[in-house]
Structure formats: structure tokens, C-alpha cells
Amino acid sequence: KQEVTQIPAALSVPEGENLVLNCSFTDSAIYNLQWFRQDPGKGLTSLLLIQSSQREQTSGRLNASLDKSSGRSTLYIAASQPGDSATYLCAGYILTGGGNKLTFGTGTQLKVEL
Amino acid sequence: DTGVSQDPRHKITKRGQNVTFRCDPISEHNRLYWYRQTLGQGPEFLTYFQNEAQLEKSRLLSDRFSAERPKGSFSTLEIQRTEQGDSAMYLCASSAWAAGAYEQYFGPGTRLTVT
Numbered sequence: 001k002q003e004v005t006q007i008p009a010a011l012s013v014p015e016g017e018n019l020v021l022n023c024s025f026t027d028s029a030i031y032n033l034q035w036f037r038q039d040p041g042k043g044l045t046s047l048l049l050i051q052s053s054q055r056e057q058t059s060g061r062l063n064a065s066l067d068k069s070s071g072r073s074t075l076y077i078a079a080s081q082p083g084d085s086a087t088y089l090c091a092g093y094i095l096t097g098g099g100n101k102l103t104f105g106t107g108t109q110l111k112v113e114l
Numbered sequence: 115d116t117g118v119s120q121d122p123r124h125k126i127t128k129r130g131q132n133v134t135f136r137c138d139p140i141s142e143h144n145r146l147y148w149y150r151q152t153l154g155q156g157p158e159f160l161t162y163f164q165n166e167a168q169l170e171k172s173r174l175l176s177d178r179f180s181a182e183r184p185k186g187s188f189s190t191l192e193i194q195r196t197e198q199g200d201s202a203m204y205l206c207a208s209s210a211w212a213a214g215a216y217e218q219y220f221g222p223g224t225r226l227t228v229t
Contacts, residue, residue, distance in 0.1 A: 004156070032215055043120075043205060044157070044220040051215055089156055093216075097162060097170030099145055100216055102207075104156030 003027065004092055006105035014113055017080050021108045023073040023090035030092030033066050033073050034102070038087045047075070047088075080112045118221035120206050126227045127196055134192045135224045139208030145216060146189050148181055150174065151203040151223070163189060196228045 004025045013019050023033070031052040036044040048057045050066040050073065057064050063076040073090055087109045091102040119138045127133050139146050144165050149157035160179070161171045165186035175181075178196075183189040193200055203225050207218040 034217070036220075041225070043222040044207075046217070046219060049215060049217050053214075091156070099162055099164055099169060101147065101159040101162060101170070102149075102157070102218060103159070106154070106156050 004030075004090060004103055004105040006088075006090060006108050008108060009106070010109040010111075012111045012113060013080055015080060015082060017112075018076070018078050019080055019110075021075040021077070021088050021090075021110070023075070023105055025071045025073075025092050025103075027092070027094065027103070028068075028071075029094050030068075030071075030103070031095070032093040033064075034091050034093070035062075035064050035073075035075050036089045036091065038089060038107070040087075044089065077110075080110075082112050082114055084112050085110055118206055118208050118219055120204075120221040120224050122224060123222060124225050124227075126229065128229055129196060129198060131196055132192065132194045133196060133226065134190055135204055135206075135226075137189045137191070137206030137208075137221060139188070139206070140210070140219055143208035143210040143219075144186070145209045146183055147207040147209075147218060148189070148191055149205040149207065151205060152201075157203075157205055160191075193226075196226075198228045201226055201228045 034049045035047040048064040061078040087107040089107045091104040146163045148160040151157040163183040178194045203223045207220045209216040
């Protein structure tokens with residue numbers, strides 16, 4: 001069974017702290033991995049896509065890594081801000097039907113407090 | 115281009131009614147996907163189109179669900195005889211080959227409430 005697990009399920013940190021969100025997957029068929037942000041009641045905003053040939057990607061204060069051999073990805077957020085408060089989802093790409101589909105974790109709900 | 119759009123954003127319906135949602139992908143994206151997200155869960159894959167061809171359907175897509183993409187542009191998702199268990203956020207995504215990948219871009223979703 002394809003499964004993506006995210007730990008922790010919820011996290012509360014003070015403003016300015018650096019933090020790491022974890023994502024693990026059991027299916028070796030996952031070839032690319034993408035991190036999303038979701039604000040309450042909203043759609044998904046793409047943060048970073050890591051392709052199978054890459055080990056990490058960076059965008060501003062965000063850095064995501066991918067280790068396919070261990071089935072793990074991490075999202076590092078530097079100098080967290082209250083505006084970073086949201087649910088963060090990781091999702092793995094799997095080939096299917098001549099195309100691909102995403103299989104998602106259940107997310108980490110982040111709250112950054114003043 | 116302003117990204118993937120979905121209409122309506124919210125829909126409240128009574129059990130047993132039919133509902134239809136629309137998704138307009140990013141222009142020239144040949145792939146289009148539908149996902150469903152229930153409260154506290156990650157989205158789950160429903161179905162996928164390449165141009166106008168529906169290439170895969172999840173077992174989650176019961177006989178009451180049908181999706182179309184008639185001209186390979188916008189797509190519709192219809193739910194017949196809605197049930198309370200259909201209450202969820204329905205997300206649409208589109209993709210095209212770029213920079214070595216088919217990265218999926220999501221719309222704002224349609225939140226369905228079945229009373």
C-alpha cells in the first residue's frame with residue numbers, strides 16, 4: 001500500500017525559530033516529491049518540487065531535501081514568521097495510466113506565535 | 115494566465131440532488147486531475163485526463179461520479195444523488211511538461227456541503 005506519513009501532525013513554535021517538518025514514504029515507486037502549503041479552507045500552494053535526480057531544492061527561507069533510499073523528505077523553514085502558519089503537505093508522484101498522480105500525507109499543522 | 119480556476123467555490127446541496135463542478139486549467143496544460151479532500155486529511159486522487167482522454171479513475175470514484183473534459187480544455191465533475199459522505203473539498207490540478215517534470219498546479223477548490 002502506498003503511504004505517506006508526516007510527523008509531527010501539529011507544531012507550535014515561537015517566531016524566529018528554525019524548524020524541520022518530516023515526511024516519510026514506503027512506496028519506492030514515488031519518484032518526485034512536492035511540498036505544498038494550505039491555508040484554512042483554501043487550495044494548495046506549491047512550495048518546492050524535488051525531482052528524483054535532485055537531493056534538495058531551495059526557495060527563500062525554505063529548503064527541502066529528498067532521500068529516496070531511506071524514503072524520507074524534510075522541509076526546513078528558517079526564521080519562522082506568523083505568516084508561515086498553515087498546514088504543510090508533502091506528496092509523492094507515482095506513475096499511473098500513462099501519466100502520474102500525487103499521493104499525499106495528512107499534513108503538519110504549523111502555528112508560529114508572536 | 116491566472117492559474118487554475120474552479121467554479122463554484124462553495125456549494126450547499128440537499129441529499130439526493132445532483133451537482134456539477136467546473137475546472138479551467140492553466141492554458142495549454144494538457145493534463146488535468148481531480149482530487150478530493152476531507153477534513154483533516156490530505157487530498158486523494160480521483161481521476162486524471164490527458165487532453166480529452168480520461169486515463170485513470172480511482173476506486174473512490176463510484177458510479178455516481180462522472181468526469182469529462184470534452185475538448186481537452188475545461189473539465190466538469192458531476193456527482194449524482196449526493197450523499198452526506200460526499201461533503202468534501204474537491205480540488206482540480208493541471209500540468210504540462212516543463213523543466214523535466216509534470217509539476218501539478220492546484221486550483222482553489224470547490225467546497226461541497228451535503229445537508
